Amino acid sequence: MAATTESVKADAAEAPLLNKRNLTLGMLLYLVFYSFIRWYEGVYGWSAGLDSFAPEFETYWMNMLYIEIVCEVILFSGINGYLWKTRDRKVMSITPREELRRHFTHWIWLVCYGWAIYWGASYFTEQDGTWHQTIVRDTDFTPSHIIEFYLSYPIYIITGTAAFMYAKTRLPTYHEGLHLMYLIAVIGPFMILPNVGLNEWGHTFWFMEELFVAPLHYGFVFFGWAALAIMGVVNTEVMAITKLLKKDLA
Amino acid sequence: MSASQSAVRSRAEAVQVSRTFDWMILFTLFTAVLGGYHIHYMLTGGDWDFWTDWKDRRLWVTVAPIVSITFPAAVQACLWWRYRLPIGATISVVALMIGEWINRYMNFWGWTYFPVNICFPSNLLPGAIVLDVILMLGNSMTLTAVVGGLAYGLLFYPGNWPVIAPLHVPVEYNGMMMTLADLQGYHYVRTGTPEYIRMVEKGTLRTFGKDVAPVSAFFSGFVSIIIYFLWHFFGRWFAKTDFIADDAS
Secondary structure: OHHHHHHHHHHHHOOOOOOHHHHHHHHHHHHHHHHHHHHHHHHHHHHHOOOOOOHHHHHHHHHHHHHHHHHHHHHHHHHHHHHHHOOOOOHHHOOHHHHHHHHHHHHHHHHHHHHHHHHHHHHHHHHHHHHHHHOOOOOOOOHHHHHHHHHHHHHHHHHHHHHHHHHHHHOHHHOOOEEHHHHHHHHHHHHHHHHHHHHHHHHOOOOOOOOOOOHHHHHHHHHHHHHHHHHHHHHHHHHHHHHHHHHHHO | OOHHHOOOOOHHHHHHHHHHHHHHHHHHHHHHHHHHHHHHHHHHOHHHHHOHHHOOOOHHHHHHHHHHOHHHHHHHHHHHHHHOOOOHHHHHHHHHHHHHHHHHHHHHHOOOOOOHHHHOOOOOHHHHHHHHHHHHHHOOHHHHHHHHHHHHHHHHHHHHHHHHHHHHOEEEEOOEEEEHHHHHHHHOOOOOOOOOOOOOOOOOHHHHHHHHHHHHHHHHHHHHHHHHHHHHHHHHHHOOOOEEOOOOO
16 A cells, blocks of 8 residues: 555655646747747738848848848857757666656647648748749848748658657667668758758759759758658657567557 | 666556657658648649639539549558558648638738639538548558549549639629639639639530539549559558668667
């Protein structure tokens, strides 16, 4: 009886398997932030984003670009540095319950990664199409690019690398080596950002915004396929979680 | 085995944990596929999908199924062959269409003020459902590729016909004959408006009149078969769980 009481006390004291607060806050963070960004685009895209030579363009758009690049470098270094610095050096000796808890935390990262990919690759990328169909560009740093390429893509890159870093440093499943599909799921979408170099280089030669299906854009397509590698991550996770739960579900 | 060696305290908790993971996995798969599929589709078939005056009887009918059967085939290769879930194609297309509809409303209309009835997305659902049903009933990749792929191409135009037909009626405007969809494009000028940019009704096949759409759909179905095979194997590859040697560990 005493042992049971101790066990109940321990259960009450221990952290929950899934931290729902973190999951909700993570999702809300992207939603609220991107809602603000969309409002900003709506107001300052038209009023200050049409002429890149105008002083207000510098004020509302170029300054935003500078600020976001600095913030992204700090966030990337800070999050990944923290995850690496606080890595578990005895990851193979954790209890099954702790491993399950970490899988849940890992899935909070992955949920946020999927959510960030949606905003970057779907919402802001197609939005860029309608902006270019409407406004003839006079700079590589159009308002839609400052949001799409230099904000939403780095954000999903930061989220994806953090998910990978968390898995690699805290989960026994990923301790045996580098998970090929996880690497592709993170590096593939990441490569979309360097591919912006090709895209913008091409656009300095030709006005191709008239056609969204132009071959110049196929680099984005190729690296977008890498999102499918999330299936390999899912399969590995399902096997790992099944191993942890199998005897209890049998 | 003692309780401390178990990851969960009871069978009930194990079931709850399992269901919670299901939802988290589904959400992540859904949004990641949405992102990848959407960027692929908008940059390989997007212009035909964005605007009604690009939705012609020849190239729209040909291009859209060929470039859109890709992700459904790949996701089927994982969800059916690993988990016996017959929803791979449908879930991919539903994800894509949700992403597209949000965008057309929030951005095409909400930011750049194109009416939704010039920029609504194509309907890909009938073909996707047929792909899943054929895979579920036949349990054969080859059958799904050949019959499903062909059906995917053939069903595209009928699946969109109720929406597009009212915009394909002829009108005379400034002495010229055009469709109502062309007239929409004429009034909503875009950087893709010039006729040397707009890829519609090219060549002489269009002179066959009523036969253009079925011929294009049949050709599209033929290529979709090949693309299905290819992307099935892409899907299998992307579903691998291999590790590569980590010298650092």
